[in-house]
Amino acid sequence: MSTTTDRPALPIRAAVVGSGAISKEHLTFLSGRADTKVAAPIAGRVRLVAVCDLSRVSATYGAREFGADAAYVDLDHMLAAARPDVVHVLTPPHTHMAIATRCLQSGAHVICEKPITPTSADLETLLDVASANGRHLMESHNYRFNRPVTEIKAAIDRGHLGSVREVEIRITLPVTDPTGRFGDPHLLSPIHDLPAGVIHDFTTHFAYLLLHLAQPRALPRVAAAWSNHSENPLFRFDDLDALLIGHNDDGPVHGRLRFDAAGAPDGFLIRVRGTGGWTETDLFQPYNRTVRPRAGGSQLSPIVNHIVNGVSLINDGVRNVGRKLLQQSPYEGLHRMLDETYTCLGAGRPLPVSPAEMLAASKLVDRLLDDGVRL
Numbered sequence: 001m002s003t004t005t006d007r008p009a010l011p012i013r014a015a016v017v018g019s020g021a022i023s024k025e026h027l028t029f030l031s032g033r034a035d036t037k038v039a040a041p042i043a044g045r046v047r048l049v050a051v052c053d054l055s056r057v058s059a060t061y062g063a064r065e066f067g068a069d070a071a072y073v074d075l076d077h078m079l080a081a082a083r084p085d086v087v088h089v090l091t092p093p094h095t096h097m098a099i100a101t102r103c104l105q106s107g108a109h110v111i112c113e114k115p116i117t118p119t120s121a122d123l124e125t126l127l128d129v130a131s132a133n134g135r136h137l138m139e140s141h142n143y144r145f146n147r148p149v150t151e152i153k154a155a156i157d158r159g160h161l162g163s164v165r166e167v168e169i170r171i172t173l174p175v176t177d178p179t180g181r182f183g184d185p186h187l188l189s190p191i192h193d194l195p196a197g198v199i200h201d202f203t204t205h206f207a208y209l210l211l212h213l214a215q216p217r218a219l220p221r222v223a224a225a226w227s228n229h230s231e232n233p234l235f236r237f238d239d240l241d242a243l244l245i246g247h248n249d250d251g252p253v254h255g256r257l258r259f260d261a262a263g264a265p266d267g268f269l270i271r272v273r274g275t276g277g278w279t280e281t282d283l284f285q286p287y288n289r290t291v292r293p294r295a296g297g298s299q300l301s302p303i304v305n306h307i308v309n310g311v312s313l314i315n316d317g318v319r320n321v322g323r324k325l326l327q328q329s330p331y332e333g334l335h336r337m338l339d340e341t342y343t344c345l346g347a348g349r350p351l352p353v354s355p356a357e358m359l360a361a362s363k364l365v366d367r368l369l370d371d372g373v374r375l
């Protein structure tokens with residue numbers, strides 16, 4: 001087994017494979033256009049040497065728009081000609097395994113979009129390829145790096161919420177909308193071919209966020225209800241309601257994961273409850289609201305919480321207006337994750353999402369999909 005001890009020379013040569021929807025965010029970072037409050041300037045650190053896509057139009061557009069050295073339609077040609085140190089694999093999930101394998105074998109580190117592989121067994125195989133070639137392999141766990149999540153994690157680590165007892169994550173997105181990218185019957189997304197269809201595409205986010213915030217030592221009880229409430233024949237499922245029960249270092253911990261396509265407005269809610277208080281955010285309209293016992297005892301504590309939260313909600317509202325005007329998306333965490341990743345690569349340090357974290361998330365996704373836990 002090889003080790004990843006060498007450091008690429010600066011600037012690190014980066015390439016992108018797959019110039020579809022999410023590539024805009026990776027390319028924004030790689031072209032140095034990310035918000036400087038989130039990511040340090042890339043000049044001298046990173047150079048975008050290639051954009052590759054099966055579609056020549058997409059590759060050429062991506063390369064021109066984001067200032068890459070060249071565009072390619074053939075992966076092997078790109079790997080030989082551009083000699084990237086790092087490849088961002090941003091193609092549909094069923095292609096990740098083959099593309100990442102070729103990139104690793106060519107000597108490039110790989111940053112791969114989620115879900116990196118269909119199963120954790122496949123991920124173990126891919127990690128072995130990375131290890132045998134002495135390269136890093138990292139899956140995008142981007143929402144872990146969004147500011148509200150880092151603030152919640154810091155509050156947990158400082159003990160501000162006491163012992164964590166429950167983590168609830170709820171995504172509401174109208175994925176069945178026939179004018180949307182998943183619901184359009186005339187342009188079927190390959191995401192429908194995942195074992196749990198479109199919702200499967202979101203399960204990695206659920207899994208890594210739950211594990212990151214609840215830090216369970218074990219989750220022996222898992223039950224998942226997968227439904228297709230809309231009865232739209234394109235969809236295997238449009239709704240997930242899952243309950244996970246286990247324990248962390250301090251006691252029992254519950255996880256609740258919910259995806260629904262019918263509610264409104266769109267939302268990505270995270271709520272963490274502990275023995276010393278609870279906190280919540282919505283990653284699509286970021287705010288942080290925390291309720292905990294305050295000075296003044298049970299009589300005054302709720303009022304103090306209302307005032308403290310009222311002020312912070314107004315501040316977050318103003319900040320959100322600014323985000324809308326600047327057209328900032330919930331992908332600030334992805335830019336921060338990439339910034340940390342390139343800093344670690346340049347310094348020869350382990351990457352911010354470890355193989356153990358990727359495997360744990362992937363194994364949890366396996367369990368959510370297992371017929372044996374279906375309600």
Ligand SMILES: NC(=O)c1ccc[n+]([C@@H]2O[C@H](COP(=O)([O-])OP(=O)(O)OC[C@H]3O[C@@H](n4cnc5c(N)ncnc54)[C@H](O)[C@@H]3O)[C@@H](O)[C@H]2O)c1
Pocket residue numbers: 017018019020021022023052053054055058075090091092093095099113114115140142201
């Ligand atoms: N981390 C996140 O928050 C997030 C958000 C959206 C999408 N994603 C993930 O990113 C991946 C891509 O999603 P997307 O929405 O950008 O998809 P997309 O369909 O918009 O783009 C995929 C691109 O890959 C190209 N492609 C397909 N097969 C290829 C191949 N073999 N070689 C080269 N190019 C190929 C297609 O031509 C297309 O341009 C998926 O795994 C998805 O789950 C992650």
